Amino acid sequence: MPPRPDIDTTDFAPWRIRLGHWVEGVPFTRFIIALIIINAVILGLETSPAVMAQAGGLLLTTNALILAVFVVEILLKLVAFGPRFFRSGWNLFDFFVVGISLVPAAGPFEILRALRVLRVLRLLSQIPRLRAIIESIMRSLPGIGWTALLLVLIFYVFAVMGTMLFRDSFPEYWGNLGASLFSLFQIMTLESWSSGIARPMQEVYPWIWVYFVPFILISSFMVLNLFIAIIVTATQSIHADEEELARQEVLRELRNINQRLQRLEERN
Numbered sequence: 683m684p685p686r687p688d689i690d691t692t693d694f695a696p697w698r699i700r701l702g703h704w705v706e707g708v709p710f711t712r713f714i715i716a717l718i719i720i721n722a723v724i725l726g727l728e729t730s731p732a733v734m735a736q737a738g739g740l741l742l743t744t745n746a747l748i749l750a751v752f753v754v755e756i757l758l759k760l761v762a763f764g765p766r767f768f769r770s771g772w773n774l775f776d777f778f779v780v781g782i783s784l785v786p787a788a789g790p791f792e793i794l795r796a797l798r799v800l801r802v803l804r805l806l807s808q809i810p811r812l813r814a815i816i817e818s819i820m821r822s823l824p825g826i827g828w829t830a831l832l833l834v835l836i837f838y839v840f841a842v843m844g845t846m847l848f849r850d851s852f853p854e855y856w857g858n859l860g861a862s863l864f865s866l867f868q869i870m871t872l873e874s875w876s877s878g879i880a881r882p883m884q885e886v887y888p889w890i891w892v893y894f895v896p897f898i899l900i901s902s903f904m905v906l907n908l909f910i911a912i913i914v915t916a917t918q919s920i921h922a923d924e925e926e927l928a929r930q931e932v933l934r935e936l937r938n939i940n941q942r943l944q945r946l947e948e949r950n
Contacts, residue, residue, distance in 0.1 A: 702762035705755065714755060715808050721748045722802040752780045752801070772807040779804055814920055822916035829908045833901065837866055840897050847893070851886050855879055869894065870901040 704710060724745050727733045734741070756777060760767050767773050779800045806812045841862040848856040855865040869875040875894075883890045 698762050698764075701758065705758045705762055710755075711808055714752075715805065717748050717751055718802065718804050718808065721745065722799075724748075725799050725802070749780070749783050749801075752804075753784070756780055772813065776804055776807055814917070814924075818913060818917035818920050821919065822912045825912040825916070826909060829905060829912065832908075833905050836897070836900055836905070837863060840866055840893075844893070848883065848887070852883060855883075866897065866901075869898065872898070872902060 724741050727741055728738075728745075759773065763773075768777075783801060806816055841859055844856045844862045844866065845859055849858070849862075854861070856862045865879060869879065875898075880890060880894055
C-alpha cells in the first residue's frame with residue numbers, strides 16, 4: 683500500500699519513500715490497529731477496581747508499551763514524510779491524540795487521564811472505510827450548515843406561532859419562546875409528542891393537527907432527508923476523487939515505466 687494520497691512523496695530520497703511505503707503498508711497498519719483495539723480493552727479494564735487490584739501493574743505496563751509503539755510510529759512517519767506529515771489532517775489527529783497521552787496526568791492535567799480513551803479514535807485514521815465516512819461528513823458540513831439554518835428558521839416561525847396561540851392554555855409547553863422551542867424539538871424527535879403534548883391540547887383545540895402535522899412533515903421528514911442527501915452526495919464525491927487519484931497513480935507508474943524503457947533503449 684503506498685502512502686496516503688494526501689501526502690506528496692515527490693522528490694523524496696529513495697530510502698524515505700521505502701520507509702513511507704512500509705509505515706503506511708498493510709502489515710504495519712494492521713499491527714497498529716490491533717494495538718489500538720488492545721489498548722481500548724485495557725482502558726476499559728482500568729475502570730474496574732477489582733481488575734486493577736488483580737492485574738493493575740500488568741495493564742499499566744502494557745499500556746505504556748503500546749503508547750511507546752505509537753510514539754515510534756509517529757516518529758517514523760515524521761522521518762519518512764518530513765514537514766509534509768503535517769499537511770494531512772489525519773496525521774495531525776494522530777499526533778494530537780498521542781501527544782495528549784504523553785502529558786503527565788497529574789495536578790491541573792488530571793483531566794487528561796480520561797482523555798487517554800481518545801486513542802481508541804485512532805481507528806478512524808487507520809481504517810480506510812471509517813476514514814471515508816468521516817471525510818464525507820466533513821465535506822458535507824457546508825451543505826448541512828445551510829440546511830440547519832433552514833431548520834432554525836422553521837423552528838423560530840413555529841415557536842413564535844405556538845407561543846402566541848397556546849401560552850395561555852398550556853404555559854408549561856408554550857409559555858415563552860424557549861419553552862416553545864423545546865416543545866418543538868420534542869415533537870420533531872417524535873418522543874411522546876402525541877400522548878404528552880398533542881392529545882391534551884386537542885381537547886382544547888380540536889384543530890391542533892393543522893399546526894402539528896405540517897411542522898412534523900417539514901422538520902422530521904423533509905429536513906432529515908435533506909441531511910441524508912447531502913451526506914450521500916459528499917460520499918459519492920469522495921469516491922470519485924479516490925478513483926481519480928487511483929487513475930493518476932496508474933498514469934504516474936506508466937510514465938515511470940516508459941522512462942525506464944527509454945533509458946534502456948538509449949543504453950542499447
